[in-house]
Amino acid sequence: xxxxxxxxxxxxxxxxxxxxxxxxxxxxxxxxxxxxxxxxxxxxxxxxxxxxxxxxxxxxxxxxxxxxxxxxxxxxxxxxxxxxxxxxxxxxxxxxxxxxxxxxxxxxxxxxxxxxxxxxxxxxxxxxxxxxxxxxxxxxxxxxxxxxxxxxxxxxxxxxxxxxxxxxxxxxxxxxxxxxxxxxxxxxxxxxxxxxxxxxxxxxxxxxxxxxxxxxxxxxxxxxxxxxxxxxxxxxxxxxxxxxxxxxxxxxxxxxxxxxxxxxxxxxxxxxxxxxxxxxxxxxxxxxxxxxxxxxxxxxxxxxxxxxxxxxxxxxxxxxxxxxxxxxxxxxxxxxxxxxxxxxxxxxxxxxxxxxxxxxxxxxxxxxxxxxxxxxxxxxxxxxxxxxxxxxxxxxxxxxxxxxxxxxxxxxxxxxxxxxxxxxxxxxxxxxxxxxxxxxxxxxxxxxxxxxxxxxxxxxxxxxxxxxxxxxxxxxxxxxxxxxxxxxxxxxxxxxxxxxxxxxxxxxxxxxxxxxxxxxxxxxxxxxxxxxxxxxxxxxxxxxxxxxxxxxxxxxxxxxxxxxxxxxxxxxxxxxxxxxxxxxxxxxxx
Amino acid sequence: xxxxxxxxxxxxxxxxxxxxxxxxxxxxxxxxxxxxxxxxxxxxxxxxxxxxxxxxxxxxxxxxxxxxxxxxxxxxxxxxxxxxxxxxxxxxxxxxxxxxxxxxxxxxxxxxxxxxxxxxxxxxxxxxxxxxxxxxxxxxxxxxxxxxxxxxxxxxxxxxxxxxxxxxxxxxxxxxxxxxxxxxxxxxxxxxxxxxxxxxxxxxxx
Numbered sequence: 035x036x037x038x039x040x041x042x043x044x045x046x047x048x049x050x051x052x053x054x055x056x057x058x059x060x061x062x063x064x065x066x067x068x069x070x071x072x073x074x075x076x077x078x079x080x081x082x083x084x085x086x087x088x089x090x091x092x093x094x095x096x097x098x099x100x101x102x103x104x105x106x107x108x109x110x111x112x113x114x115x116x117x118x119x120x121x122x123x124x125x126x127x128x129x130x131x132x133x134x135x136x137x138x139x140x141x142x143x144x145x146x147x148x149x150x151x152x153x154x155x156x157x158x159x160x161x162x163x164x165x166x167x168x169x170x171x172x173x174x175x176x177x178x179x180x181x182x183x184x185x186x187x188x189x190x191x192x193x194x195x196x197x198x199x200x201x202x203x204x205x206x207x208x209x210x211x212x213x214x215x216x217x218x219x220x221x222x223x224x225x226x227x228x229x230x231x232x233x234x235x236x237x238x239x240x241x242x243x244x245x246x247x248x249x250x251x252x253x254x255x256x257x258x259x260x261x262x263x264x265x266x267x268x269x270x271x272x273x274x275x276x277x278x279x280x281x282x283x284x285x286x287x288x289x290x291x292x293x294x295x296x297x298x299x300x301x302x303x304x305x306x307x308x309x310x311x312x313x314x315x316x317x318x319x320x321x322x323x324x325x326x327x328x329x330x331x332x333x334x335x336x337x338x339x340x341x342x343x344x345x346x347x348x349x350x351x352x353x354x355x356x357x358x359x360x361x362x363x364x365x366x367x368x369x370x371x372x373x374x375x376x377x378x379x380x381x382x383x384x385x386x387x388x389x390x391x392x393x394x395x396x397x398x399x400x401x402x403x404x405x406x407x408x409x410x411x412x413x414x415x416x417x418x419x420x421x422x423x424x425x426x427x428x429x430x431x432x433x434x435x436x437x438x439x440x441x442x443x444x445x446x447x448x449x450x451x452x453x454x455x456x457x458x459x460x461x462x463x464x465x466x467x468x469x470x471x472x473x474x475x476x477x478x479x480x481x482x483x484x485x486x487x488x489x490x491x492x493x494x495x496x497x498x499x500x501x502x503x504x505x506x507x508x509x510x511x512x513x514x515x516x517x518x519x520x521x522x523x524x525x526x527x528x529x530x531x532x533x534x535x536x537x538x539x540x541x542x543x544x545x546x547x548x549x550x551x552x553x554x555x556x557x558x559x560x561x562x563x564x565x566x567x568x569x570x571x572x573x574x575x576x577x578x579x580x581x582x583x584x585x586x587x588x589x590x591x592x593x594x595x596x597x598x599x600x601x602x603x604x605x606x607x608x609x610x611x612x613x614x615x616x617x618x619x620x621x622x623x624x
Numbered sequence: 625x626x627x628x629x630x631x632x633x634x635x636x637x638x639x640x641x642x643x644x645x646x647x648x649x650x651x652x653x654x655x656x657x658x659x660x661x662x663x664x665x666x667x668x669x670x671x672x673x674x675x676x677x678x679x680x681x682x683x684x685x686x687x688x689x690x691x692x693x694x695x696x697x698x699x700x701x702x703x704x705x706x707x708x709x710x711x712x713x714x715x716x717x718x719x720x721x722x723x724x725x726x727x728x729x730x731x732x733x734x735x736x737x738x739x740x741x742x743x744x745x746x747x748x749x750x751x752x753x754x755x756x757x758x759x760x761x762x763x764x765x766x767x768x769x770x771x772x773x774x775x776x777x778x779x780x781x782x783x784x785x786x787x788x789x790x791x792x793x794x795x796x797x798x799x800x801x802x803x804x805x806x807x808x809x810x811x812x813x814x815x816x817x818x819x820x821x822x823x824x825x826x827x828x829x830x
Contacts, residue, residue: 134720136713192719218721246721276801299817301810327725328817351725401726403716433716460716517717 064093072097099123104562106144106168107587110611111152123162123187124153130565130605131515132540133167134192137567137603139591141618145169145195147177148616154181162187162213169193175200179207187213187241194220198228198249205231212265213241226251226274232259239263243270245294245325250274260286270294273327278306284313293317293340295325298333298352307336314340324348331358341365346372350399353377360385371395376411376433383416387423395429396420400460403433414441421448428486429454436467437494442476446483455480456491462518462543465495472496478503481511491515501525505532513538526550530557540565548575551604555579558586559608567603568593576604580624587613588624745822747775747793758816764808768795775824792827 071094074080084094100123103109114121128144130137146168153160160182170193178185185208190196198221204214205228229251232239239259244251251274260266266287271280277300284290302310310333317340326334329352341347344366349359350373359374359382369390374382376398386393398412414437421427427449437459446452457476465472473494481487481503488510492500496519504511505528512535520526526546529536530553538561547570558564573590580588587609593601613623718726740760746753754774761767772779779793795807799818807815807822 135715135717136720218719220720274800297817299814301814330813350722399718399722400716403718403723403726404712433718458716462715517715 064089067093068097072099075100077102096120100162101125103127105607105609106149107611107614108562108607108609111149113610115152115156119156121157122160123164124149124157124160125164125166126168127166128168128193130540130563131167131538132542132565132567137542139594139620141169142621143169143614143616143618145171145174145616147171147174150174150177150181158182159184161185164189164191165193166191167193169195170200171195172197172200172203176203176207179203184210186210186238187215189213189215189217190219191215191217192219197222198224198226198247201228202231205229206233209233209236210238211236212238214239215241215243216247217243218246221247223248225249229259230255234258234262237262238265240265241268242266243268243294245270245272245296247272248274253279257282257286266290268292268322270324271296273297273325276300277302277310277333281306281310281313284317288313288316289319290317291319292322293320293324295323295329297328298326299328299330302333307333310336311339314338318343320344322346322348324351326352326354328352329354331355334358334362337362338365343368345370348373350375350397353401354382355379356382356385360389363389366390367392369393371429373397373399375399375401377401378412379410380412380416380419383412384419387419387421390424392426393420393424394426396424396427397429397431398433399431400433403460411435414438417441417445421445425449426451428452431456431458431491433458433460435460436464437473437476438466438468439471439473439475439479440466440468442473443479446479450483451486452480452484453486454489455484455487456489456515457493458491459494462493463495472499474499474503478507481507485510487511489513492519493517494519497521498525498528501528505529508533510535512536514540516541516544518543520544520546523547523550523553527553530554536560537562539563541569542566543568545570548572548578551575552579552582555583558583558606561608563605563607565603565605568601571602571604573602576602577624579606585609589617590622590624591620741816743819743821745771745774745824747777747824748826750775756822758819763812764815767807771795771822771824777824779824780827793824794827796823796825797821798823 067089071080071083071090074083074094080094080098084091095117096119098118099120101114101118101121102125103114104127106126106128126146126149129142132138133142144167146163146165154177158181161184163178163185164187168190170190175196178188180203188204188208188211196219201214201216204211226247226249229244232255236259240263242259251272253275256271256275257279260269260283267290269283269287269290270292271283271294273296275283275296277298280295280298284293314336320340321343323337323340323344323346326349334354341362342365345368347362347366347369348371353375354362354377356379359378363369363385367389370392372386372390372393372395374397378385378398383398386396398416400411402411412432412434414434417430417432417434417437418441421444425448428451430452431454434457437457442457446455459473466476473492474497476494477490477492477496477500480490487508490504490508490511490513492515498521501520501524504514511533514529514533514536516539523546526541526544527550529539530550536557542565544566546566551566551571552575554564576588576590580586585608587605587607589605591603591605593603617623741758742755743758744753745756756767756770756774758767761770768779775793777793779795796804797807797815797819798804798821800820804823810818
């Protein structure tokens with residue numbers, strides 16, 4: 035933060051007419067500057083503003099209300115509260131992303147509690163906490179509920195360490211709660227009683243998402259809650275809610291913008307089905323629909339009237355067949371985001387291409403990921419069909435068992451606006467199934483044709499050539515995920531040297547060794563983090579890295595699954611907080 | 625759809641001659657309601673149990689492992705997706721909730737075993753019950769036959785005629801809502817998704 039000399043030194047200010055204006059304090063009081071800067075809302079803009087001058091730095095820090103911390107160990111709570119005294123909303127991300135796939139042992143860290151203790155003292159008016167991949171205990175949830183009387187909004191995504199008892203504490207004590215969003219957590223699901231803990235005079239809820247919890251909730255409690263919370267706009271129920279119960283909820287809250295339907299299965303009488311259809315007709319504001327985990331062709335048509343304004347359809351737990359999807363999509367012309375299981379097959383994806391010209395995001399998940407003899411699922415043909423019909427496609431996550439270089443080249447010619455391209459050919463090291471060549475040219479085509487590419491995940495049989503292409507062309511790339519790919523250190527080196535905006539690099543099961551690791555020394559300080567596991571790194575390489583770059587945290591774990599006992603998992607990240615003090619014994623900080 | 629192209633063993637290839645959607649069962653003469661299923665209703669779980677039986681047969685006679693190995697350019701031999709017939713916990717890269725939803729078991733029962741759906745079965749008048757894996761059966765006839773063997777009692781196949789009801793037993797089940805219903809009225813898949821436990825009662829009580 036270099037201050038403008040005119041602002042710091044009054045004598046210099048008199049030297050030129052322009053600087054005279056800048057240096058007069060009364061022309062531009064701090065309060066006005068703070069007011070103006072308070073209108074900035076993106077983190078990037080605020081960071082830029084804070085670098086302009088000392089005055090702007092202070093105005094920005096006093097006016098900032100929301101903070102986003104992408105790696106909870108990059109900064110400490112003490113440093114945070116010192117810089118930003120008026121925070122109302124905190125977003126924190128904890129464990130490395132590969133912890134989603136069981137690559138990080140339990141009790142690794144990222145515990146929210148120490149943060150809450152500091153917040154209780156410095157941010158007593160805290161309103162919002164959004165956590166991803168953090169460890170949260172019931173004790174922490176109770177502390178949160180009791181110590182922050184203005185607390186409004188809690189979102190827990192992929193967290194672990196708590197049970198439904200913690201949710202009871204939140205429901206009981208947070209009088210001003212507007213949002214309770216519980217998604218995909220490693221939660222100890224004891225019972226659904228937490229829902230009964232909302233007091234009878236509690237009416238402020240706007241967002242309730244308990245779709246991923248398994249235990250049954252008391253429906254009467256839920257119905258009464260939905261009835262009295264007339265600001266409720268997002269409701270995602272779990273699979274224990276039956277269809278006719280869903281119908282009764284829809285009657286109470288027809289103005290929902292987002293709905294998670296639960297399992298969508300039950301045996302309905304014709305009268306009940308008619309009521310369900312009528313209720314869905316009344317939902318004119320629905321933009322997002324999810325759940326449907328056991329929906330069948332029998333009852334899906336009840337949904338059709340509610341789909342006219344749908345922009346996001348999440349069918350990732352619904353094993354629909356291609357015809358069922360096709361019939362549903364005929365009603366979803368405004369769809370921008372679609373998540374499906376590969377049970378819809380290529381034929382279902384053809385229907386996507388035909389019915390959804392505005393589609394920007396497609397995610398296709400594998401319905402049978404553990405069986406290699408499967409002859410169904412999606413292939414390159416489905417992806418091609420979507421690319422011909424949906425030219426605005428910019429985000430794709432595609433799990434498949436076969437792909438060709440030619441298909442990918444055509445796809446990115448059709449859709450050059452890709453910002454996120456994540457292709458997972460599920461059999462690692464699998465070549466182009468027609469030509470038997472490596473998939474290098476596919477990803478070469480992606481990086482050459484898509485200049486806006488920010489995120490890339492590669493798969494299939496890949497040599498160093500893929501990484502040469504990435505280093506040469508992917509100039510906006512920020513996140514790269516690599517598994518079972520590459521031929522030598524050169525691959526990783528190309529990426530580290532060639533991608534100026536790289537922030538996150540995660541690598542597993544690749545032949546990259548110390549030479550590759552050490553080729554990125556200065557680079558790592560401009561990145562959020564690097565993860566490498568089951569590669570050819572040795573302890574000496576990690577030690578050398580730690581020695582040369584003292585401002586980086588270099589954490590090493592022994593790889594339990596490796597055959598020779600020599601393999602390590604290394605997590606490298608920049609931090610202003612120094613080495614972490616809560617590392618468990620199996621994490622070695624170098 | 626193309627087959628998985630990376631299996632090196634020809635004997636594994638031979639399984640793909642079997643169409644996964646055919647509801648083939650040992651008792652093809654059954655008149656169970658599974659016949660009324662169009663291919664729309666054939667469950668993934670049925671296909672999975674068929675495939676599982678076949679892979680067991682293959683493993684018995686052959687010395688090859690059931691998980692194909694891939695040789696990557698750096699000569700790392702990688703065994704994917706199955707390690708000793710257990711799922712790999714770290715591949716493919718899907719999140720834990722989806723992973724457990726797809727492998728057919730609830731998030732609480734996380735073991736290394738293959739997917740199963742065990743329900744309790746009681747016979748009227750017998751205090752000690754048995755347990756039965758519904759996923760090992762592909763229809764009502766199959767189920768009735770297993771139970772008849774297990775309890776040594778004549779159990780009416782749910783779609784059979786009800787003419788001789790004196791000494792026979794019928795099969796009932798408790799559904800998710802806690803109600804006791806007669807087995808056989810709904811398609812097999814819907815039954816599997818709502819059944820919590822089974823009870824064998826005397827026919828003349830129904």
